Amino acid sequence: MTATTKIALVTGGSRGLGKDMALSLAQKGIDVILTYRTNKSEAEEVVKQIESSKQKAAALALDMSKVDSLGSFVEELKHTLQDKWNTSQLDFLINNAGMGATVPFADVTEALFDEFLNVHFKGVYFLTQGLLPHLNQGGCIINISTGTTRFANPGYSVYASMKGAIEVFTRYLAKELGHKGIRANVVAPGPIETDFNSSAIRSNPQMKERLSSVTPLGRVGTAEDIGGVVAFLCSDEARWVNAQRIEVSGGINT
Structure with missing residues (x-):
């Protein structure tokens, strides 16, 4: 690993x-370093794509x-960092893993x-805590939220x-970790057409049309609309962006 490599x-x-x-x-x-829940072959394919761009993964x-x-998991991560990068440290933590379901409150x-509590909050809270000793000064934490914390969408009360x-947790991270030079921000996507929410958007043309109609840009989002924003927040250009909620939703329900 070179002195300038970030992980x-x-x-x-x-x-x-x-x-x-x-x-x-x-x-x-x-x-x-990316994680997967069950599909190892899918994850290994992403690793290959990253390696083809001359980065390690x-x-x-x-x-x-x-x-x-x-x-x-933290112990396994430490071994991976040592074996592949000869370090015990990370620079960026992106808490993205999640699950979805559209379930009426009743x-x-x-x-x-x-299950939603563990995946979306408790797990994120304690994984971040466990990784704190391994986050470099000047690094950042990005937590993924949702546009539905700003506007209500029936069936999403739990999520x-x-x-x-x-979002509240992220502000506390920014406050308590600032002395270490660690930033913390939220990226909140709006409706995105992926396999994560296939039943809600991809396989539901009426819902896709309705969501597009209330978005000024006239469409739902794609995964490619989000990744670049996360990458920007991990760049030196974003060094003064801290404790912010950045909604990436095309302006839905404006």
């Missing part, structure tokens, strides 16, 4: 938004719903609530509530 960890980086984040970071000259398994496994079960907690 990012992108959770959920094997597909959708996370994949484009990982590829966009690589285009900025940043090495990437690795893929590790991580299930954010199993909070008690985060400690062993139908939400405690089991579903708890948006957890993301609302993430």
